[in-house]
Amino acid sequence: MPAHFGEIDNNQQDTAPTGWYHDVTVIAVSYITDREAIARYLPSGFEPTSVPVITVYYCCNKQVDWLAGHGYNMIGVNASVIFKGKDETLEGSYSLAIWENLTDPILRGREVQGIPKVFADIPDHSERLGTLATNASHFGHKIVDLSIKNLTALSAQEITAMMQSQLGKDHPMACRYLPNIGMSGAALNEVTTFPSESFHREVFVGEGEVDWHSLTWQQNPTQFHIVNAIAALPIISYLPSVVTKGSVNLTLTERPTRVLKV
Numbered sequence: 547m548p549a550h551f552g553e554i555d556n557n558q559q560d561t562a563p564t565g566w567y568h569d570v571t572v573i574a575v576s577y578i579t580d581r582e583a584i585a586r587y588l589p590s591g592f593e594p595t596s597v598p599v600i601t602v603y604y605c606c607n608k609q610v611d612w613l614a615g616h617g618y619n620m621i622g623v624n625a626s627v628i629f630k631g632k633d634e635t636l637e638g639s640y641s642l643a644i645w646e647n648l649t650d651p652i653l654r655g656r657e658v659q660g661i662p663k664v665f666a667d668i669p670d671h672s673e674r675l676g677t678l679a680t681n682a683s684h685f686g687h688k689i690v691d692l693s694i695k696n697l698t699a700l701s702a703q704e705i706t707a708m709m710q711s712q713l714g715k716d717h718p719m720a721c722r723y724l725p726n727i728g729m730s731g732a733a734l735n736e737v738t739t740f741p742s743e744s745f746h747r748e749v750f751v752g753e754g755e756v757d758w759h760s761l762t763w764q765q766n767p768t769q770f771h772i773v774n775a776i777a778a779l780p781i782i783s784y785l786p787s788v789v790t791k792g793s794v795n796l797t798l799t800e801r802p803t804r805v806l807k808v
Contacts (some may be wrong), residue, residue: 547653565742567799569608569617573671573694573768575680576601576785583779584625589721591737591808592627592640595750599626600779602756604680604692606670607794618648619668621682621690623776629719629737632807635738638717643772645682645689646674659803660722660738664769678789687765694787697750703800705749716741719806737808740802746792754787 581598588594601624608617624639645666646652655661666682666689679693700708717739724734758777761770 547657549723550785565614565795566611567794567796568605568610568611570744570790570792570794571606571671572603572790573680573692573754573787574601574603574790575692575694575756575787578785579625579779579780580644580782586621587642587775588625588640589737590628591806592629594721595626595628596627599785600624601626602690602692604668604671613650618646618651619648619670620644620651621666621668621680621692622737624718627719629717629806630717631737634806636717636719636806637715638719638739641718641720642776645684654724659740660736661720661740662723664772666769675782684766684769688760689761689766689769690759692754694752694789697752697789700749700751705746708749712798713746718742736762737806738803739806740796740803741798743798744790744792745794746790748789748791750758750789752789753788754784756781784802 576599579598579600580596584594584598584600603622603624605620607619609615610617622644623642625636625642627640629636629638636722641661644661644663645668646663647666647668650664652663655663666684668682669680671680672677676697677693677695679691681691682689718741719737719739722734722738723732723734725731726733758773760777761773763770766773
């Protein structure tokens with residue numbers, strides 16, 4: 547961002563911006579992949595979990611506080627990992643890539659949190675005959691199709707149990723990388739974690755499916771290698787997929803975004 551203009555003047559806003567996303571619908575499809583195949587994309591300090599899981603997730607974000615109520619869509623890819631750092635060991639997820647359809651969160655996420663974000667066209671999800679579906683594309687060429695069907699609603703007790711099962715594993719991590727001027731070597735290369743907190747009003751479990759599209763340089767010159775690498779990760783078996791509806795807080799004062807020591 548153009549730093550010479552200074553920071554955003556919060557006095558121009560009705561209230562100070564928060565990290566709240568008040569209306570979020572998530573479709574998350576997970577599958578077991580090959581441990582060695584995913585390990586090649588993890589930086590130093592990371593290793594895949596004993597059962598290596600890829601999660602492809604879509605978020606339809608509405609009523610975003612820091613965007614003055616505007617929203618955007620995203621599709622991300624996480625790998626289940628264990629981080630063994632200098633001072634701590636964390637179990638969580640490593641962000642391989644996130645596609646978003648709005649520049650503002652792409653810049654903010656990359657610069658402030660170190661999340662590897664790129665642009666794509668991502669429509670709001672559709673719902674037809676009990677199937678929820680969405681996709682991402684760039685330059686008119688499909689990147690990925692994502693869908694879930696045969697949904698079953700969870701009870702309040704089941705939702706609580708699901709959230710309890712994730713305690714101690716809610717450590718989203720990424721690599722904040724900036725190349726040197728001229729693209730030779732790294733000006734900055736560090737591992738970050740960026741906690742958030744989700745509140746689910748509704749949760750559904752179903753059968754998910756992911757269809758990655760192989761691309762050429764001519765079709766997607768800046769992203770084809772990313773898409774093809776993820777597409778090459780084998781889908782050994784699908785796990786139960788979920789749809790959640792609720793809200794998310796990305797700014798936790800007690801667990802701020804921070805750099806991890808490798």
